[in-house]
Amino acid sequence: MALFGSFDSSASALTANRLRMDVISSNISNANTTRGEYVNGRWQPYKRKVAIIEPKKEASSFQNFLQMAANKTGRTVTNGVRVTRIMEDRTPPKMMYDPTHPDADARGYVALPNVDMLKEMVDLMSTTRAYESNVTAINAAKAMAMKALEIGK
Amino acid sequence: MLSTPTMSIFEKALDAATLRQRAISNNIANVDTPHYRTQSVVFEDELQKAMAKSSTAFTAYRTNEKHLPFGMASLQDVGPKLQVDKAVGPMQNSANNVDLDFEMTNLARNQLWYNALVQQASGQYNKLRTVIGGK
Numbered sequence: 001m002a003l004f005g006s007f008d009s010s011a012s013a014l015t016a017n018r019l020r021m022d023v024i025s026s027n028i029s030n031a032n033t034t035r036g037e038y039v040n041g042r043w044q045p046y047k048r049k050v051a052i053i054e055p056k057k058e059a060s061s062f063q064n065f066l067q068m069a070a071n072k073t074g075r076t077v078t079n080g081v082r083v084t085r086i087m088e089d090r091t092p093p094k095m096m097y098d099p100t101h102p103d104a105d106a107r108g109y110v111a112l113p114n115v116d117m118l119k120e121m122v123d124l125m126s127t128t129r130a131y132e133s134n135v136t137a138i139n140a141a142k143a144m145a146m147k148a149l150e151i152g153k
Numbered sequence: 154m155l156s157t158p159t160m161s162i163f164e165k166a167l168d169a170a171t172l173r174q175r176a177i178s179n180n181i182a183n184v185d186t187p188h189y190r191t192q193s194v195v196f197e198d199e200l201q202k203a204m205a206k207s208s209t210a211f212t213a214y215r216t217n218e219k220h221l222p223f224g225m226a227s228l229q230d231v232g233p234k235l236q237v238d239k240a241v242g243p244m245q246n247s248a249n250n251v252d253l254d255f256e257m258t259n260l261a262r263n264q265l266w267y268n269a270l271v272q273q274a275s276g277q278y279n280k281l282r283t284v285i286g287g288k
Contacts, residue, residue: 003171006178013182053186055179078192081182130184133253137178140264144174147271148167152278 003148005079006141010134012056012080017131019083020051024124031115034103043103046113048089056082089114158228162200163274169196169233170267176235177263180256187247191256196233203231 036046055078099108173194183189
C-alpha cells in the first residue's frame with residue numbers, strides 16, 4: 001500500500017529537518033567560539049556548518065517496482081529526503097580588532113566564527129516550518145489510512 | 154457481482170489518490186532540497202475522457218498485450234500517471250520549484266477527495282448488504 005511510502009518520505013523529512021535544526025543550534029551556540037580547533041599551534045575559530053540535503057531515491061526497492069507494475073505509472077516516486085553530509089562554510093572568518101584577547105594575532109586581530117546570526121535565525125524559521133508541514137502531511141496520510149479501513153464496514 | 158465497473162473505477166481512483174498523497178508528501182519533504190522538481194499525478198482528466206467516450210466511441214479490441222491501443226483508451230487502460238513538472242513555476246534560489254502553499258492545499262483537497270471515494274465505495278457495499286439481508 002503506497003500510503004505507507006508516504007509515511008516513510010515524511011518521516012525521512014522529519015529526521016532531516018531535525019538534523020538541520022541541530023546544525024543550526026550548533027552554529028548559534030558557537031557564534032563566538034574562537035577556539036574551534038587547534039591547527040599547527042594556533043587556535044582556529046569555529047566554522048559554520050551546513051547540512052547538505054538531497055532527494056532519497058530508492059529506485060531498486062521492491063516496493064517501487066511493485067508499484068510501477070501495479071499502477072503502470074512508469075516512474076518511481078522519490079522516497080523522501082536525506083542529509084548526505086555536513087560541510088563547513090568556506091567563507092573567511094570575521095576579523096575583529098581586540099589586542100587584549102588571548103587569541104589575537106600579532107596585529108591585534110581576533111578571528112571570529114563566520115556565523116551570521118541573522119542567517120541562522122532565518123534558516124531556523126524555515127526549518128521549523130518545513131518540520132510542521134511534514135507533520136501535517138503525516139497526519140493527512142494517517143487519516144486517509146484510517147478512512148480506508150472503513151470500506152465495507 | 155462484487156467486481157462491478159463502478160467498483161473498479163473506485164479502486165483506480167483510490168489508487169490515484171494514494172499515489173498523489175505520496176507525491177505530495179515527497180514534494181513537502183523536499184521543500185528545501187536544491188534542484189528538486191515537483192512530482193504530480195494525472196488521472197481524473199484521463200478517466201473523465203475515457204468515461205465520456207466509452208459508450209459511444211470506437212475502441213480497438215486488443216487480444217494481445219502487444220497490440221497497440223487505438224481509438225479511445227478503454228477504462229481498463231486508464232491509470233494514474235506520475236509526472237515530473239519541468240515547467241518554470243515559482244522558483245527558489247536553489248532551482249527548486251516546490252510551492253509549499255500549493256502543496257498543502259493539494260494535500261487537504263486530496264484527503265477530502267479520498268474520504269469521499271471511500272464513503273462512496275463503502276456505500277456500494279452497504280447497498281449489497283441490504284440486498285443480501287432482505288430487510
